[in-house]
Amino acid sequence: MSPVPNKTLRWGIAGSGRICNDFVVAMMTLPKDEHEVVAVASRHEFKAQEFASRLSIRKFYGSYEALAKDPEVDVVYIGAINTEHKKLCLMMLQHDKHVLCEKPLTLRLAESKELFDYARKKGKFLMEAIWTRCFPAYKQLREEILKQSIGPVQLLTANFGFHAPNVPNLAERDLGGGILLNVGCYVVQLANLVFQDRKPATVKAVATFNESGVDHTTAITLQYDDGAIAQFLVSMLTDLESTARIVGKEGLVIEIGAPFLAPTQLKTPSEEFHYKLPFVDEKFPLNFINSSGLAFEADEVRRCILAGKTESPLMSEADSLLSAEIIDAICKEIRLNYD
Known part of the structure; x- marks a missing residue:
């Protein structure tokens, strides 16, 4: 892949929902000569227009294809509903855009493989937006695991829950809803990092359904x-x-502070680490906890693209496919499918 010649990475935003808002607001904390949001697209033009006006984006489109065809856009952030991810990734890659796509990349392992194969064929960057991997705390966690600061890991525990049973993109099957698909990725990616991309020998799960x-x-x-x-x-x-909590063989522990998917604290047996989040002006409200940290992810994308890379070492193709494989196995365990 040839690197983008311009120092400024020019972004297009596919979607106008809450996560897209937070991504753009987070990018406002980054140097303007490094990142520029030039266009936003939505299925409804009035939503794209409102989004563009509120966040001072020059162009808006009432179709995703128009965004894909915009010659000013280098990379597209896809924050549309889950069921649109595969189609939009293919569309943007076909028009020679680099892609950062919100999790889950697709609803099925086979579809994720298809996207990575196509991105490689096109020589374009593709990354599943597991923003967690780009936080400074996770870079430190990776170092702790590699140097075995707590010895061989014996136990990993983590929970993540909130009261939102009626939010459509979580609750409705036709929108790719479900807690596993939308949140399970965060615990699975943590296991993959902690156990250094080893595939689990057994996968067990139980679930309740709406x-x-x-x-x-x-x-x-x-x-x-x-x-x-x-x-x-x-x-x-x-x-x-x-x-x-990550527990080693001798009972030594690494703790990731809440929320573990977007942490500002990491505690090891010998040291406590505290990290600052990028500062966001209060006139630009955020929807999700610590989401100014999405700036870390945007910066990682820029770093990779300018270096001519087609994937990020922090969340690589192999990382995404292993997560998708484990989530597929969990789906089979709880008899959940999206066919």
Whole structure:
């Protein structure tokens, strides 16, 4: 892949919802000569126009194809509903755009493989937007795991829950809803990092379902060949303490402070780390906790694209495919499908 010649990475935004708002607001904290949002698109032009006006974006479109055809756009952030991800990724790649796509990249492992194959063929950057991996705390966590500061990991626990049972993109099957697909990625990616991309030997899970047929609470247990266990609970019915604990063979512990998916604290047996989030002006409200940290992800995308890379080492193709494979296995366990 040839790197983008311009120092300024020019972004297009596919979607006008809450996460797209937070992504653009987070990018306002970055140098203007490094990142510029030049256009936004939505299925409804009036939504794109309102979004563009509120966040001072020069261009807006009432179709995603118009965004794909915009010659000023280098990279597209896709924050539309889950069921649109595959189609929009293909559309942007076909028009020679780099792509950062919100999780889940697709609804099925086979579709994710197809997208990465196509991006590689086109020589374009593609990354699943697991923003967690770009936080400074996770870079430190990776170092701790590599140097075995707590010895071989024996146990990983993490929960993540909130009360939002009726939010459509979570609750409705036709929109790719369900707590596993929308939140399970965060606990699964944590297991993959902690256990250094080893595939679990066994995957067990149980779940409860809403009337639409998607899971609203799911309990997951992964076990590895050496006997180590990862155990998670995710729910859209109730608030849960969103910390994570990583336990070594001698009982030494690494703790990731709440929320573990967007942390500002990491505690090891020898040190406590505290990290600052990018500062956002209060006149630009954010929707999600610590989401000014989306700036870390945008910067990682720019770094990779300017270096001519087609994937990020922080959340690579292999990372996304392993997560998708484990989530597919959990879906089979709880008898959840999106066909």
